[in-house]
Amino acid sequence: MNEREGPLVQAFVELADTLVADYDLIELAQRLVDDCARLLAVDAAGILVAAPGDGLQVLASTTEQARLLELFQVQSEAGPCLLAYRTGVSVLVQDLAVEPDRWPAFARRALSDGFRAVCALPLRLRDERIGALNLFSRTAGALSAKDVLVGQALADIATIGILHQRAATRSETINRQLQTALNTRIIIEQAKGMLAERSGIDMDTAFGQLRGYARANNRRLTDLARAVVEGTAEVGTFLDGSAP
Template sequence: MMEREGPLVKAFVELADTLVADYDLIELAQRLVDDCVRLLAVDAAGILLAAPGDGLQVLASTSEQTRLLELFQVQSEAGPCLLAFQTGVVVLVEDLTVEPDRWPAFAHRAIQDGFHAVCALPLRLRDERIGALNLFSATASVLSPEDILVGQALADVATIGILHQRAATRSETINRQLQTALNTRVIIEQAKGILAERRGLDMDKAFGQLRAYARTNNLRLTDVARAVVEGATDMAPLLDGSGL
């Protein structure tokens, strides 16, 4: 635990720094899942967020494979992440092959994708639940109590980031903000596809290029993605690779 104290403190400071006016929710969520893989004994992570009146949707993931697995979980309406969201408690599955009948479709798909253990952490503030964080491991293993504690703390930071304006804003406005974030995710997926096709990249590398370009040019990820989708001429350096 002491070996990661420095990186852990740095991660929390960086997450806290994003909680400013007009912060980018997508980038906050993406940083969270990246930090989980970097700091915890897991191989992939994803966040599902409750969309107003429309079930759960994928907000962030560490890879295209993980995003598709999260989507599959939502579409099959069964899995540890959904249970964590519904109950507000941690769901820990040490070996998906031991209880394959618990969530047969999800377990089969996860094992096919190379994941054998999963820990789902609720995004919740007291009695309010807004989603869940999924942590995937390639090997059947027990996530340590320390890792679960850190993972839940990171999830709590994300929850606060999403809901921190609730005290000053009516619930309908928060719902519109959450829906806007989810709509923005659709634009980012479109931009990933355009960049992947234009430059012959896989989806993970295309997403990495979008984020790198946004950071290098001090731009919001969502603005870069929208410009790519709209065919803005100033995105030429990104699309042809000359700007990275």
């Protein structure tokens, strides 16, 4: 067993365990992108999903920079992620500096953020496509064929998780559940912003503290974020590690 095989097996086991329990879709997606950044030759990752009647939206990302880059693709309606979502085929660009004309605006933005390579993997099951997984690397040519295969396997787990929730209810409830997850993501972003502003820290640090506190105190990330936004969790004592 090579150095990476053990952690990969463990990651898949933990994700499979999550799917058979009552899981939080946001937390599942966040774990997936975190695993991608930890186990593959990438520096950031994110997931975009198709919201009911509202185009693609960010479901999870490892960094604020990656989240904004994903949003940029959606707003400009061009980029590898949108192509992967629309075609159901993986898109790999090993060096954006060599292929700047493919998506000029995206390439300029990604390169200015320090990313040289990108891989977009579709969230798909047969003919159904529900979004895409983005993998960003600061090193050109960093992603190997094996990394792409592993990334697609992780993307497939995300697809199964989302479709599992959809299959459990009728279409009206399905749309409401996914919209609820996306609305929850907005609350998490608001909580991150509040913590960052009040404590003078960046958004990534704020999210790390928010998520770390939730795990350490056995609280759902979404519930804790809502408490921060609603003011029932005191930001100062929260960041000090005390109970809110």
